[in-house]
Amino acid sequence: MKRIRAAWASLWVDVDRRVRLGRIVGLTFVTIGFIFIFVAWNGSASKNVIMAQFPYVISGGIMGLALVCTGSLLLLLSTVRAERQIVSDKFDELAQLLGRSLAATQFSTNGGSDAAVKVIAASSHYHRQECKILEGKQGLTRISLQQAVSEGLQTCRVCEPPRLPEQDVGEAKSSTNGEGVTHAPTEASETRAQ
Numbered sequence: 001m002k003r004i005r006a007a008w009a010s011l012w013v014d015v016d017r018r019v020r021l022g023r024i025v026g027l028t029f030v031t032i033g034f035i036f037i038f039v040a041w042n043g044s045a046s047k048n049v050i051m052a053q054f055p056y057v058i059s060g061g062i063m064g065l066a067l068v069c070t071g072s073l074l075l076l077l078s079t080v081r082a083e084r085q086i087v088s089d090k091f092d093e094l095a096q097l098l099g100r101s102l103a104a105t106q107f108s109t110n111g112g113s114d115a116a117v118k119v120i121a122a123s124s125h126y127h128r129q130e131c132k133i134l135e136g137k138q139g140l141t142r143i144s145l146q147q148a149v150s151e152g153l154q155t156c157r158v159c160e161p162p163r164l165p166e167q168d169v170g171e172a173k174s175s176t177n178g179e180g181v182t183h184a185p186t187e188a189s190e191t192r193a194q
Contacts, residue, residue: 016085018078018081019078019081019085022075022078022081025074026072026073026078027071029067029068029070029074030067030068030075031071032064032071033064033066033070033071034068035064036060037061037064037068039060039064040057040059040060040063041061044056044061096151099151100121100141100143117145117162118142118143118144118145119142119143119144119145119148119161119162120134120140120141121140121141121142121148121151122134122137122140122153124153125156126143126153126155126156127158127159128159128161131158132158133158133159145161145163149164
């Protein structure tokens with residue numbers, strides 16, 4: 001019973017609405033098709049003459065069979081679409097890991113020192129190695145600070161990892177108004193930050 005529940009729950013976890021809609025419409029078509037087949041069989045079974053059974057078989061049976069086939073095709077297409085999405089996500093992850101590996105190899109072959117700043121890359125942020133958020137997590141990649149910035153990763157707000165000077169210049173520009181005047185933080189905003 002647990003396997004059936006898990007299989008049923010796995011049908012509805014896709015992020016793509018088209019996959020979910022395809023599964024709902026496919027299951028609906030299959031259900032209605034079997035109802036049509038049952039009604040056709042029930043109607044034809046109540047008749048003793050073969051010529052009287054044909055209208056039930058032709059109208060209900062063929063329509064039910066067409067609905068079952070159409071619903072099955074929609075279920076198959078939605079499954080293929082869901083699998084394609086999973087494979088596409090895995091390829092994106094593989095390309096990101098390969099890019100990180102190549103960047104690390106290139107940095108080490110260009111005479112870079114091992115003392116270069118290394119950070120831990122997560123999905124959307126980068127962290128210091130001793131960050132509390134990373135405790136217990138496995139499979140995280142250690143990359144250079146330049147690689148983290150080039151991938152567009154944001155700095156962690158908890159551990160405040162090192163930053164490149166270009167990042168500080170970019171934030172200084174964003175905190176200025178249109179006249180180029182920076183606003184100093186007020187005492188109230190400083191106490192809220194603490």
